[in-house]
Amino acid sequence: MPEKTVLIYASVDGHTLKICEKLKQVFLEHDQPVEIINIEDFNRDLSRFGRVILGASIRYGVHDKKIIELINSRIQELETKKTAFFSVNLVARKTEKSSPETNPYVVKFFKKISWRPDMAATFAGMLDYPRYSFFDRTMIRLIMWMTKGPTNPRTVKEYTDWKKVEAFGEKLVNL
Incomplete structure (x- = not known):
């Protein structure tokens, strides 16, 4: 049985959840177990998950503080897992700002934290x-x-x- 994946997300208007639902669909098409959890409801042990994917939207230039708190409080545990992060923001609607390396919010986010996921992505929102x-x-x-x-x-x-x-x-x- 493949490792279970958790998608932990923070969303203001629900679009990040919609993206998580699409990602979940991809996992299920590959017969891989996946669970979606809102950061507001997350208080679990990460040990039962092989992969941890964090997704957060931007509001007024910052990602949700609970995602940052999760990263900072669980960094050692995250570093033992396969991890990914994705950001959802309207600036990413511009091609030149649609990658983690060129999106100003994602660049700023990674400057503030020491965790580096195995993969990162930036998606334009709604x-x-x-x-x-x-x-x-x-x-x-x-x-x-x-x-x-x-x-x-x-x-x-x-x-x-x-x-x-x-x-x-x-x-x-x-x-």
């Missing part, structure tokens, strides 16, 4: 102005205006390249 609170909508519109993105408050646009997610999943299966 823009859904109608779903956001007034404050979030206003702030995200300002950020999008500064980065030359859509600012119409009715915009709903998924930027995720699902083929890229699937390809990452295929690499994870072989990790």
Whole structure:
């Protein structure tokens, strides 16, 4: 029986979970056991998992602090496993900022922590102005205006390249 994989994610609006569901589908197509756990509900022992994949979205320029706390508190355990990290952010909609090496949020993330996963990926997220609170909508519109993105408050646009997610999943299966 293949090693069990855990996908631990942090998501603000649910898109990171959607990416985890796609990755899970890839694992199941290869008959590999996988479990998805929200960081909010995670308090488990990692020893029963051979692979640990962490996924986090960006809100206001930072990844969820609970993902960072998990990494920092379990770094020695993570270093004994096969690991991966993926970031979900709107800056990754731009080709030149769509890799872990060129995405400013991922670069900053890895400068702040000493853990280095075996694999990393960056995926563009989803823009859904109608779903956001007034404050979030206003702030995200300002950020999008500064980065030359859509600012119409009715915009709903998924930027995720699902083929890229699937390809990452295929690499994870072989990790």
